[in-house]
Amino acid sequence: MNPIFANRRERLMEMKVRRKGVEQPRRLVAPPVFDKCSRCGAVAAKAELARSLYVCPNCGYHHPIGAYLRLAMVLDAKSFRELNEGMVAPNALQFPGYEEKLESARDATGLSEAVVTARGRIGGVPVAAAVLDSHFFMGSMGVAVGEKITRCVEYAQRHRLPLIIFSASGGARMQEGILSLMQMAKTAAAVRRFQEAGGLYISFFTHPTTGGVTASFASLGDITLAEPGALIGFAGPRVIQQTIGQTLPEGFQRAEYLVEHGFVDQIVPRTAMRETLIRLLRLHGKGELPRE
Template identity: 60%
Template sequence: MAGILAERRNRLIALKKMREQGSAPTVEEKTCPSCGRALADSDLAANQFVCPYCGHHFGIPARDRIRMVVDDGQFRELDASLVSTDPLDFPGYPDKLSTLRAKTHTGDAVVTGIGKIGGIRVAIAALDTRFLMASMGAVVGERLTRLIERATKQHLPLIIFSASGGARMQEGIISLMQMAKTSAAIQRFSDRGGLYISVMTHPTTGGVTASFASLGDIMLAEPGALIGFAGPRVIEQTIGEKLPEGFQSAEFQVEHGFLDAVVPRARMRTTLIRLLSLHKKGGAEHVG
């Protein structure tokens, strides 16, 4: 590992020197918000969008996240035709939705479908922060509820990768209703003996945390993920006190019993395979 990191570091230094001399090709880069290093997009993509120096986990599109854990070619997206309307005639909302659909190539902030992980058929969903910070409106709630109901009927394990800023203000009370809707669907699923693995990524906050994201039988998170209802700054301003270091981080939540484990992205697929296999051996009905 040390040799790989040194090679990447030397390559970046060499590219910078070549650019200064005007002889280097243009390379798309990102700056790691944790360690401040410049990272080539190609290197990040090869490392599952995790900083090779400090381990910071960058946000990734929902379909990419799903592809990282499902077996090759074993994912079928569902309900992609469902798109948000403008129930409150909120100024500028339709234009914003149209722009984001074109930019993200998805109809809303969640991708749902059926796939296989380690040969085991699962119902899987991932939220996408590129779409209005993965806020939960009517379409997010409906897509998730339909997926949960399919998992219930077909006796499939359920996996949801959460990431969200919370409820979608442009849809008002309709957005808040999705908290009860998704939670009720999870309860029906649980009553039938279904396995629900909830994976929280950065950030998982607001109404998503207060509903389906916190209801997993097994609760996992990526390293460094912010998990909570209100953000740390809001809490500090409200109570007038300084919060503990790392408050609401995934590591803090594990230490205080809210999560079962923090799982790096590189180990997420193998971890899910192990959990699904244990559940199957324990007597869960498996649909091939």
């Protein structure tokens, strides 16, 4: 893309995010505190990182961002309405120390669980959206995450809205054991029903997405997108390395690798995320036709 244009587009996005950031989600979780890129080590001013949507200006690394921040970047201003906010699941297995760990995760992130689900608009088109947040228990899926996602899918089906899910997850929530595994069945089945009823489901992989989330709803999109460099897999790289006893090739399980192997339609940089979604909605007959 023409760099001048790209630059202008980024600045536009920045303005949008800033505008929405203050007035839109009720609790905009602060992005991780960094001014040094965790991949290349380049130092950038925090303001500059915010402007670049937390993509390192030096190496292009897409830093993981919180669910509310992602929604602020994606949704139209003032259109955000959270669904099932504050929904939590009991410690069904009475796993020792789990409640305390949840409590400290809640304190640290301001989130009640690892997913935020919402109704909102993208380019004027009403949508249902779910965003997993890797800052909360590594975005792992337990009963609450599975239930919120399922309700979000059902909401989309009931209101005939397009469904967009951003995944970021270490997999199943270990502390909820087999009930976490059952959430894979619940969410995958919900998505399948929604799709059979004619619903449009856009699945957006972000870094990192592995385990039970990859092996359920995240891999079932009508359209599948991924952020550049995102780690996407079923088994984690360490487990695979231990199993096969050899080092893994460069770029293994990265978004680009998945495109090469036929599991992702397109890689979408964060700066193009919103426009891409608007375009896809339009291609499905939702939203305004372009003016030009």
